[in-house]
Amino acid sequence: MSSRHHIDDFMRGRIIGKIEGRKITDVAREFDIAHSVVSRLWKSFKTTGMCSRRHGGGRVRSTTPAEDRYIVLSAKRNRRTTAQQMANQFLAASGKQISRKLLPDV
Numbered sequence: 001m002s003s004r005h006h007i008d009d010f011m012r013g014r015i016i017g018k019i020e021g022r023k024i025t026d027v028a029r030e031f032d033i034a035h036s037v038v039s040r041l042w043k044s045f046k047t048t049g050m051c052s053r054r055h056g057g058g059r060v061r062s063t064t065p066a067e068d069r070y071i072v073l074s075a076k077r078n079r080r081t082t083a084q085q086m087a088n089q090f091l092a093a094s095g096k097q098i099s100r101k102l103l104p105d106v
Contacts, residue, residue, distance in 0.1 A: 007033070007041075012051040015041060062096060071098075 007015070011031070018027045019042050028035040045051050063071070071090060075081070081089070087098050 006053065007037070009052045012041060012053075016045050016051050062098060067094060067096070 015027060015031060015038060018030065019038065024038050024042060025035045028038040031038070041051065067090075071086070074089065075086060078086075090096065090098055
């Protein structure tokens with residue numbers, strides 16, 4: 001068995017091509033991966049019709065990198081302002097609501 005890592009899309013396609021008409025355990029042995037991985041890949045392929053991974057399961061960003069830099073710069077310029085005041089100022093400037101937890105510790 002190889003180390004734990006994601007199988008790229010090309011390899012997934014090769015595995016799916018080999019499975020058709022063969023046993024899952026034989027294909028797993030040929031590619032030196034666990035048969036449960038091949039089984040889950042085959043099950044996913046049968047239900048969705050695709051063999052690629054789904055990306056982007058994380059949280060959606062509320063601010064752009066430029067806005068992040070603006071927040072940090074204004075925090076450094078106004079050291080005495082509280083997180084609540086900074087959030088209110090950013091809301092007035094950009095119209096976007098941000099959490100006080102997301103503000104930098106400057």
